[in-house]
Structure formats: structure tokens, C-alpha cells
Amino acid sequence: MADLGVNIKDLYFKNPVLTASGTCGFGQEIADFVDLEKLGGVVMKGTTLKHREGNNYPRMAETPSGMLNAVGLQNKGVDNFVKNIYPTIKDVNSNFIVNVNGSTIEEYVELTERINELDKIPAIELNISCPNVKEGGMAFGVSCPSAEAVVKAVRAVYHKPLIVKLSPNVTNIAEIARAVEGQGADSVSLVNTFLGMAINAETRKPVLSTITGGLSGPAIKPIALRMVWQVAQAVKVPVIGMGGIMNATDAIEFMLAGATAVQVGTAIFIDPTIPVQIVDGINEYLERHQFSSVKEIIGAMQV
Amino acid sequence: MRKTIQELLLVENTQLNHDNFRLVLQSESELPEIFPGQFVNVEIKQATEIFLRRPFSILDVDREKKQFSLLVKILGRGSKVLTTYKAGEKISVIYPLGNGFTIPEKDDKILLIGGGSGVAPMLFLSKVCGLDPKQVHILLGARSNRDHIDISDYKQNGNFYFTTEDGSLGEKGFVTNHPVYKSELSGFDKIYTCGPNPMMKAVAADAAKSGAFCEVSLENMMACGFGVCLCCVEKTTSGHKCVCTDGPVFNIKDLTWQI
Numbered sequence: 001m002a003d004l005g006v007n008i009k010d011l012y013f014k015n016p017v018l019t020a021s022g023t024c025g026f027g028q029e030i031a032d033f034v035d036l037e038k039l040g041g042v043v044m045k046g047t048t049l050k051h052r053e054g055n056n057y058p059r060m061a062e063t064p065s066g067m068l069n070a071v072g073l074q075n076k077g078v079d080n081f082v083k084n085i086y087p088t089i090k091d092v093n094s095n096f097i098v099n100v101n102g103s104t105i106e107e108y109v110e111l112t113e114r115i116n117e118l119d120k121i122p123a124i125e126l127n128i129s130c131p132n133v134k135e136g137g138m139a140f141g142v143s144c145p146s147a148e149a150v151v152k153a154v155r156a157v158y159h160k161p162l163i164v165k166l167s168p169n170v171t172n173i174a175e176i177a178r179a180v181e182g183q184g185a186d187s188v189s190l191v192n193t194f195l196g197m198a199i200n201a202e203t204r205k206p207v208l209s210t211i212t213g214g215l216s217g218p219a220i221k222p223i224a225l226r227m228v229w230q231v232a233q234a235v236k237v238p239v240i241g242m243g244g245i246m247n248a249t250d251a252i253e254f255m256l257a258g259a260t261a262v263q264v265g266t267a268i269f270i271d272p273t274i275p276v277q278i279v280d281g282i283n284e285y286l287e288r289h290q291f292s293s294v295k296e297i298i299g300a301m302q303v
Numbered sequence: 304m305r306k307t308i309q310e311l312l313l314v315e316n317t318q319l320n321h322d323n324f325r326l327v328l329q330s331e332s333e334l335p336e337i338f339p340g341q342f343v344n345v346e347i348k349q350a351t352e353i354f355l356r357r358p359f360s361i362l363d364v365d366r367e368k369k370q371f372s373l374l375v376k377i378l379g380r381g382s383k384v385l386t387t388y389k390a391g392e393k394i395s396v397i398y399p400l401g402n403g404f405t406i407p408e409k410d411d412k413i414l415l416i417g418g419g420s421g422v423a424p425m426l427f428l429s430k431v432c433g434l435d436p437k438q439v440h441i442l443l444g445a446r447s448n449r450d451h452i453d454i455s456d457y458k459q460n461g462n463f464y465f466t467t468e469d470g471s472l473g474e475k476g477f478v479t480n481h482p483v484y485k486s487e488l489s490g491f492d493k494i495y496t497c498g499p500n501p502m503m504k505a506v507a508a509d510a511a512k513s514g515a516f517c518e519v520s521l522e523n524m525m526a527c528g529f530g531v532c533l534c535c536v537e538k539t540t541s542g543h544k545c546v547c548t549d550g551p552v553f554n555i556k557d558l559t560w561q562i
Contacts, residue, residue: 022532023532024531029531032306032307032529045531053543054536057536059533060534061524062353062524063354067354069532069534074543269355269527269532270355272531273308
């Protein structure tokens, strides 16, 4: 067995495979299918300060090799998380990371402070890239000044590992990554979904209630891989890569491009056991290529 | 209710009418407990443009043979590919999903209303109710006799009535035109329905007026089927609920659309 362990700052992950936010609920929803302790970490459903109903139905459109979603951060708010969700995960031996969302900088800060009180939450993922909410969300992630402002404010109150989730819906993602690194982000995760749309030709109407939504799945993988590679060269902090990862080979490609860890998202909808299969597949690859540690393949693409 | 993901063997694929098929799937291990109204999410492997699984109603369960059957209506690319699968192929299935219907009390007089492929959970429910067949009334609606799904195994489970829009089988018109429905709706202890939304909305509106207990089985576009994507939501009196985990069966009191 190769050493699969990686670190984000001082936070240790037993392997580099995490679930992506919005694709595994708060973990327990997939516990019938997988042993959560076999995962490097679980990035939980996007959480907001207050309850959010999310967008109207229809929220999903299937597309070639992918899907669009327009969920709009439906969640019951941080009070519900603290009271009902946290007790169900706090004794599970994995890294449960809260994906933090706000409409204003003040909301991001207040929510972060609430999460900071929870001993067993080792890190937060600051989501400045949700394409499906009108206020906040992606608005913070598409310009350097706004991204810097929210990261700076959160960094001031949060001293555990801070991961910032970046939007691909920008001209230069490496620039945004450098900007948040400059404000103290310990890691960047990318990419969130690509803004897309689907039309029903028969009805001549948009499929989604919101007209546009976030594209995910294998359709985005080559673009996500390119962005991870660009960002990995632009920043010193660890990069967490995601975007259309469906199997171990996909995950390894992201690591070769420079990702320290990966997140598996949409694939879970099709097969919730895929993240664990990817852990096994990475180990098999390392042994076949005679690597003793997964760290040896990070950024090891040979040009 | 533990959910599972398994490769199941397709042992039978029978065409029931021009666009409906019955697929019988065999498990190697004991089946988990399955309730009427629950569904499965099936992976369809042979076409790259089909990315997500497809949900289908459970038509029947044979625990001794470790088999269950699905009713598959051709609605789009995914269901069309699935109906071409041959006996002997393996299919990845996540099941059992969803909540299922409230099982009636022993003395209940019940009315099951199915339209189109919505007959599938109704027939399974009629079979497992364990009621006196005289107390079970099954009203099935279709566009015409050509669209009617004849599943003769269920004939002993209750009193069958048919409506077709063109009058080619049973009463002419919608299910809400049938004499049993028009004259006796308030006499039923429980009404269950599954089928096209306009049909269910009409039934729900009538049941709401008469104060009858009524459950409907909804079908919304879903990605995962087990409650993580939050795509298949329905508006309820307590906010958005997932059809895949909070449903697909809802009591009409909890919905907003029939009012």
C-alpha cells in the first residue's frame, strides 16, 4: 500500500479524495453506500446563515456528458447544522469541511464564526463561486478586489485551514487565485460549475427555472484540468482540483496537473461508491508505477 | 430502510403494449424490504448522451425468487435504450428509493387511480394491501385501448374499472368521469393516485373538497434519486421537499398545487 496521505497546511488527509460540496449532502445521505471513514474528507452541502429555500423547479437539465443545476444553495441554515447535522458527523473519522456561503461580507464572517465554534470541523471551504444565487455567491469570486475583501474579512476571524472555492466563470482564474492567496487563503479549490443553459426546442422554453445554471460532469473536465494546471503554477498554496472526475485516472490527471487533493462531485449522483473506488484506483496506480507516496505525482506532469 | 447499489441480472424483458415494457431483475442476494410506491434508479450505459440514471416505478416483487419488476414506458432516449436490453444483461440499479404509500388499514375501502405508466405502483399496492379484494377498487385510465397496460396477474386483487379518452375500453373520458369516481369518492377511506399531473391534480382537488385521505405519487426530474443533488424538489406547505427522499408519495394536505 502506497502512502496516500496529503496535507493542506497542518490538516492531514488520509487520502487525497474528498467529496465535493452539494453532491453528498452532509455525508450521512451516502452512508448506506460507502464507509465515510475511507474518504480523505467530505465537503458538505453549502451552508448559509439563514434557511434558504433555493430556486424553483425545474433545477436540473441533463446535457451531453454532464448536467446543469440551479439548486440555489437550498439548506436549512447554520442553526440546523449545529443542532441536527454536527452531532451525526462529529465522531466519524474523516475531515468534514463546511462549505460557507454568504450574501454579504458580514454574513460570511458571522457564519464562519459560528462554524469556528465546532471543534470537529477542521476547515472551511469559502464558496465565492456559486453561479445559482443572485446575491453574493459568484459575485464575490469574479473580481480580485471583491474576492480579496471577503477572504481578508474571514481570515481575520478564522485560524484553521481556509480553502477558497474559485469560479471558472472568469477571464483569468490564476489572477483570482493569487489574489486570495495574498489575503491568507491556505488552499484554493477549483473549479465550481460553468455557467450554461439548456433550451427545450419543442416548447421553446429554457429547461431551468432560472434560465442559466451550473454545468458539471465530464463535459467540463478538460477545461477544469487546464485551470488547475494554470493555478497550480501561479500559487504556492495547495490546490484542490475538481471538475468532471469520474474515475481514478481522472483524479490522477488532476494531481499530475498540480492538485494536492481532488473532489469528486457529479459522479456521486450516478454511483455514490465512486469516491472510494477512486481511492483504491489511485493506490493501484501508485503501486503499478512504483511510487511510494501520492505526493510524488503532484504536479508531476512531464512536458 | 437501507438503500443499495447492485448489478442485477435482467431475466425478462416483455413488451406490454406499443410503448410499455416489463423488465424483471434478479438479485444474487436477498432483496431488501420494498414498499409499494418506492422506485429504482437505473444506469443506462449504452449511449454517451445519456449521463444520468433514470428512475422507474417498481411494479412487483417476488421475494422468493429474489426478483422485482419495473414498468418502463418509452418517454425519451434513456427509457428507449433500456427497453432494448436483452435477458442476460447486467444492469446497475440503486434501490429501493423513496418513501412509499401509507399502507391501508385492514378494513379500509380504498380507491387506486392510475394513469399511463402510473398504474405500476398502484398495482403493487393492490397486491400487498392484504385487504378483502371487494374493498379494493382500481381505476385505470389511458388514452385508448392501445395504451392500456394489461397486467392480468392483478385481476384478483380488486375491482377493476377502466376509462379511455376515446371510449375504446371501459368508460369514455378521464378517470374523473367514471361512475365509481363520480358517485362514490367520499365513500373511500383512502385514495391513492399516480399518473399524469393533470389527472392527479384533478383527483387531489376533488379529494380535498370531500376531505378524503389522498396520496399522490409525483415524478420530477432527478439526478441522484437518494437526496443529495436537491434537484427534484416540489413546493409543499413546509417549503421545498425532495421528491426522491421526502416523496415520491405525498399526502395532498402537504402539497400546494392542488389548491
